[in-house]
Amino acid sequence: MSRRALRPGLPRHPLMCALWLETRNRFLSFVGTGRPRLSWLVLCLGLAGVATAVTVSPRWLAWLMHEASVHVVTVSILVALQTSLMVHSSRRDWTDFYRSSWLSALPLRRGEISRMVALRSCLVPGIIVLVLSLASAIAGKEAPGSDRAGQVVLAGIAIAGLVGGLLGWFMPHPENPASRPPVSQTTLRASASDAGLASLSHWVTSQARVWLQPRFVARILLPAMLALPMDVSANVAIALLTVWMIAVYLGVLLTALVTIAGKGAAWLRPTPVSLTHFAWAVARTPALRQLQWTVIAAVFLTALGCSPLRAIRAAEWWLALVTVTSSITITQAHRSAAWRLRLMASVSALALLERVKEHAALPGALLVSAWHLRKARA
Amino acid sequence: MTDPILMVRNVTVRYGTRCVLSDVDLCVASGEWFALVGPNGSGKTTLLRCVSGQLTPATGRVQLGGHSVLKTPEKAKHLLGYAHAPDRLPELLTGRQCLEIYAAAHELAQIPAEILDLAVELKLSPVLDHWCSTYSLGMRQKLSVLLALTNDPALIVLDEALNGVDPASVLVLKRELRERVARRRAAVLLATHAVDVVLREATRAGLLLDGRLVKTWTREELDCIREGGVDALESALAATST
Numbered sequence: 001m002s003r004r005a006l007r008p009g010l011p012r013h014p015l016m017c018a019l020w021l022e023t024r025n026r027f028l029s030f031v032g033t034g035r036p037r038l039s040w041l042v043l044c045l046g047l048a049g050v051a052t053a054v055t056v057s058p059r060w061l062a063w064l065m066h067e068a069s070v071h072v073v074t075v076s077i078l079v080a081l082q083t084s085l086m087v088h089s090s091r092r093d094w095t096d097f098y099r100s101s102w103l104s105a106l107p108l109r110r111g112e113i114s115r116m117v118a119l120r121s122c123l124v125p126g127i128i129v130l131v132l133s134l135a136s137a138i139a140g141k142e143a144p145g146s147d148r149a150g151q152v153v154l155a156g157i158a159i160a161g162l163v164g165g166l167l168g169w170f171m172p173h174p175e176n177p178a179s180r181p182p183v184s185q186t187t188l189r190a191s192a193s194d195a196g197l198a199s200l201s202h203w204v205t206s207q208a209r210v211w212l213q214p215r216f217v218a219r220i221l222l223p224a225m226l227a228l229p230m231d232v233s234a235n236v237a238i239a240l241l242t243v244w245m246i247a248v249y250l251g252v253l254l255t256a257l258v259t260i261a262g263k264g265a266a267w268l269r270p271t272p273v274s275l276t277h278f279a280w281a282v283a284r285t286p287a288l289r290q291l292q293w294t295v296i297a298a299v300f301l302t303a304l305g306c307s308p309l310r311a312i313r314a315a316e317w318w319l320a321l322v323t324v325t326s327s328i329t330i331t332q333a334h335r336s337a338a339w340r341l342r343l344m345a346s347v348s349a350l351a352l353l354e355r356v357k358e359h360a361a362l363p364g365a366l367l368v369s370a371w372h373l374r375k376a377r378a
Numbered sequence: 379m380t381d382p383i384l385m386v387r388n389v390t391v392r393y394g395t396r397c398v399l400s401d402v403d404l405c406v407a408s409g410e411w412f413a414l415v416g417p418n419g420s421g422k423t424t425l426l427r428c429v430s431g432q433l434t435p436a437t438g439r440v441q442l443g444g445h446s447v448l449k450t451p452e453k454a455k456h457l458l459g460y461a462h463a464p465d466r467l468p469e470l471l472t473g474r475q476c477l478e479i480y481a482a483a484h485e486l487a488q489i490p491a492e493i494l495d496l497a498v499e500l501k502l503s504p505v506l507d508h509w510c511s512t513y514s515l516g517m518r519q520k521l522s523v524l525l526a527l528t529n530d531p532a533l534i535v536l537d538e539a540l541n542g543v544d545p546a547s548v549l550v551l552k553r554e555l556r557e558r559v560a561r562r563r564a565a566v567l568l569a570t571h572a573v574d575v576v577l578r579e580a581t582r583a584g585l586l587l588d589g590r591l592v593k594t595w596t597r598e599e600l601d602c603i604r605e606g607g608v609d610a611l612e613s614a615l616a617a618t619s620t
Contacts, residue, residue, distance in 0.1 A: 012482075014479050014480075014482050014483035017479055017482065018468070018479050021471055021475050021479075022468060022470050022471060025470040025471060025472075025509065026470050029470065029509075099432055100427075100432045100466070101466060102462045102466045102467050102468060102476070103479075103483075104430065104431065104432050104462075105430050105431075105458055105459075105460035105462070105526075106455060106480065106483040106484075107451070107452045107453070107455035107456040107458075107483065107484065108451075108452060108455075108483065109452050110451070
């Protein structure tokens with residue numbers, strides 16, 4: 001007996017059918033139930049965004065295409081690298097998914113699973129390459145005299161996307177997930193000796209280290225290396241890349257703090273741990289690291305020729321952002337309350353304050369944080 | 379032993395440098411109910427994942443009805459009913475959609491009537507059209523077992539599948555499995571900590587310790603242990619473990 005469709009209109013292949021039903025149900029969950037007002041708001045904003053892009057895009061697209069056609073080799077290498085990395089990691093993730101998901105016990109041929117993995121691995125990079133190609137085609141049409149530039153960039157992106165995709169697909173990867181080394185073992189061992197709530201603090205730094213895997217760092221570093229101007233010395237190039245990596249590390253550390261504040265609060269809510277103890281435990285090590293590395297970044301910026309005042313102002317602004325984000329997420333997570341709107345309002349207020357009076361952002365952030373902590377404790 | 383449906387030979391599995399299973403040999407015949415017991419972290423789930431083809435062993439082979447799970451998975455998995463862990467079920471499909479996909483994959487025209495009847499007995503039918511994300515742990519366990527039974531498998535593999543299920547439904551599931559073993563000559567491989575299930579239902583049991591199958595008990599030996607009282611199996615397990 002051969003396979004047949006479950007119902008008319010549904011794909012006959014079980015994996016495709018599961019994908020189709022899940023996608024349809026996801027859409028229904030977005031528009032049909034839950035929060036319809038929010039769904040419509042998001043939809044309207046999306047449509048407005050597309051309309052704005054269509055209206056405004058030709059002019060800056062033409063400029064972008066001109067720039068890209070000057071550096072077409074660099075752009076092509078960048079596209080090929082990104083595509084290969086995306087396809088490679090997607091292939092590994094989807095292979096693991098179909099190996100261990102609820103569909104893994106089904107009697108399917110290897111070819112059927114491989115085709116599904118190929119479809120899902122190439123879908124996102126394919127759409128990105130398609131959008132880039134479409135943008136270059138529009139730019140070539142809209143801007144007079146940039147036909148040739150558009151065609152060159154279009155060809156470069158298409159070939160680079162194809163080559164990158166093939167490279168990513170055929171790049172060797174361990175077949176068996178069991179043979180891969182565990183990622184977080186070393187970082188967890190580092191915090192095992194700490195007693196009490198201090199481990200919470202190391203949870204944040206461990207999470208940041210887990211996120212900063214070599215694969216992620218390579219993906220972040222490669223575009224920066226390719227974007228370096230050709231006429232800078234090796235010392236300046238290294239300094240620029242160092243500043244870039246410090247910036248990435250600080251961003252990841254802040255994201256880890258926000259994540260762990262939520263997870264830790266949810267985990268410890270049934271215990272009598274107070275807000276002060278919780279906040280101190282979660283924030284102290286990341287805060288120290290933020291301070292250390294922001295100072296180092298400011299020194300590097302000054303060494304690169306940035307004026308000391310501007311470097312200090314950038315450092316102040318970043319520390320203000322860290323302070324206000326940490327305090328709001330920790331206090332709100334401890335109360336199990338929403339924090340995004342509050343954070344947006346606070347950051348906007350700080351930006352306004354900094355515009356009115358220079359170097360006021362950091363004291364303002366400290367005041368806002370103290371107010372939030374006091375209010376939460378009350 | 380006649381007609382082995384499952385044959386595991388010299389299976390070794392490593393997670394990184396840690397050896398989780400070491401040279402495990404196991405045969406389960408048709409019409410047999412094999413209970414796999416052992417302390418947490420002894421390798422029970424890893425062994426079941428090898429049997430279902432989710433994990434490739436470093437060495438050794440696994441055959442279902444004479445077909446290799448790794449080389450000819452399509453043929454081998456036609457004989458397999460594997461109850462996944464509840465957290466593996468898709469959040470955004472309904473129970474009925476899951477059953478339909480399983481039925482289609484096994485080349486059935488529709489969900490077998492006996493599975494729908496079993497869903498009624500398990501009191502799962504009122505929520506079959508709800509998304510799995512709304513199910514409780516027990517409901518997910520029941521759906522996992524129903525999915526495993528959809529294709530009337532020759533080997534039913536259950537990984538602590540009765541945990542979190544209410545007593546009335548446990549009775550229904552045990553009766554169903556007993557009937558499949560006795561009447562249809564299906565085999566059951568169950569990893570469990572439930573001592574009563576091992577003592578009352580299993581025809582054989584095996585103790586997995588630190589990745590090695592260190593002892594097996596026959597039905598007669600299990601009967602002897604059962605006569606020894608309520609805690610007899612736990613005492614036997616403790617004695618073997620030390």
